[in-house]
Amino acid sequence: MKRMIAATGAALIALATPAIAEQPTVVIMQSLTGPAAFMGAGVSEGMEMAFAEANEKAEFGAGKSVRVLVEDDASDRTQALTLITRHANAPEVRMILGPTSGAVAIAGAELGNRLELPIVTLTNNLDIPAAGPWGFISTQPPQQMMSYLADFAADTRKVERCSTVSIKEIEVYVALRAAFEDLVRDKGVAVVSSESVSSSDIDFSTLATKIAGQDIDCLFISAMAAQGGNIVRQLREAGLGDEVQIFGMNTFSSPEFTQTGGGATEGVYMLSDWVPGGFNDFSVAFARNFEAHAGRAPDNWAALGYTIGRVAIEAIKAAGPESGRAAIRDALSATRDVASVIGSGSYSYVDDRSPVSGSNVVQIRNGVAVLYTE
Incomplete structure (x- = not known):
């Protein structure tokens, strides 16, 4: 998937309608550089693809779309907190999908609670949802x-x-x-x-x-x-x-x-999380579409990012794209059985925002990860 990254590290993803000042905006803030980039770069691509598809299909309503802004937290605490503070001051920003690294996520979620901005981290540390209603984890505890x-x-x-x-x-x-x-x-x-x-x-x-x-x-x-x-x-x-x-x-x-x-x-x-090639019609279609956009097969992180993107999209749709941050936060918390390309094929938040998605065991065979079979 082609991406336009400016010198500042930010990117506006092309949408079906021109961006306006108050257009609902989601910030994808992942580690595009730094130690966690091996996860963050793919996660960001998957999220971008999910929102691009949703806008193209007018999932948010006729004539409506969600603007997506891509940022690089660089696996760095200071950079992540600076970005969160900046975007929290922009009223059109409805949520931040990130940061990537577990070492940065707790501080990011704590700041999100203070600024009352949904922060959907990639980690699985239960201290994040326990610390306040604005922090979410994306992977199973x-x-x-x-x-x-x-x-x-x-x-x-x-x-x-x-x-x-x-x-x-x-x-x-x-x-x-x-x-x-x-x-x-x-x-x-x-x-x-x-x-x-x-x-x-x-x-x-x-x-x-x-x-x-x-x-x-x-x-x-x-x-x-x-x-x-x-x-x-x-x-x-x-x-x-x-x-x-x-x-x-x-x-x-x-x-x-x-x-x-x-x-x-x-x-x-x-x-x-991902079964290479997919395991049902939805995940197989994702694999095919991702490869058509990116020129390569999706990995675990692209699939995870796509799923988290779909969870965010469904929350925005449930609350309404024009809704404020609190409504979208509540819709995220109520996530149940969102169609997923990872794990068991279904993604939910349960027990105070603890994600349930299932998992798979793969094995390296001939240098490639494949689903384990006896």
């Missing part, structure tokens, strides 16, 4: 998300002894690791060790030697895509045998995982 992978590891792959590795300074990665450990323990799996790394680490030789020497048949890694691939590669180089099954979170669905890890990533299992 750690216990719910990890239940799919823990069940798969213990019940399907029959693992018995696991070690885990996670980034230590980003809360969401720690929470996902802790959730996986708790869930597999409940199924009788022993957790041999819990290891931590910094998000800036690149040399894992000491860690790799330690884990390669352990009596385990399972390893769970909670890290960003490129770093996760690097960890897997160094572990295999240190002698971690093929009998040790490796499991990862949905960040590994990004191409950077296999690009960095190379052949060492073969056979790795991971959560994925």
Whole structure:
């Protein structure tokens, strides 16, 4: 999908009608640069596509459209907060879809509560909805998300002894690791060790030697895509045998995982919101349309972004495009069974704005992530 990014980092997406000062506006604020860009760039593309389609189909009513403004939070707290403050002062802005990084999301949502602007973050930290009515999360909370992978590891792959590795300074990665450990323990799996790394680490030789020497048949890694691939590669180089099954979170669905890890990533299992190619008529159509616009197949993040975009669109339609922020916030909170191209095919907010969307397990086979089959 072609995008016009100005030097300021902002873009106006072409719409069916010319933009006017008070035209309802949605800001897509994702990490187009910085450490979280491996997620944010695709998410932004998916969101843009969702709104472009909705405007083209006149979903907001005859002669009506929603203006979309794209911003780059650069995975940076200060930049994200500056952008939120700026757009909160523009009355036509109805909501912000972002920020991307969990490290930035809490501060962004706190500011949204103070400024009374809906902030739909990409993360899954339940502290965000708990802190106030204007903050939303887009991905399933750690216990719910990890239940799919823990069940798969213990019940399907029959693992018995696991070690885990996670980034230590980003809360969401720690929470996902802790959730996986708790869930597999409940199924009788022993957790041999819990290891931590910094998000800036690149040399894992000491860690790799330690884990390669352990009596385990399972390893769970909670890290960003490129770093996760690097960890897997160094572990295999240190002698971690093929009998040790490796499991990862949905960040590994990004191409950077296999690009960095190379052949060492073969056979790795991971959560994925998206089933490559789609799993029903709606998701197959999305895959076809995205590829026609972007010139490449959608990845996990584009599919997630498209789904979040559709959730926002349905909330705006339910409240009415001319409605204020509070009405759209309430409509978002009431989201139920929105058609989705991820997970189970349906997206809802339940239990005080906790998303439920389902998940899938994919495996790297011949260098490509495919839906796991026995």
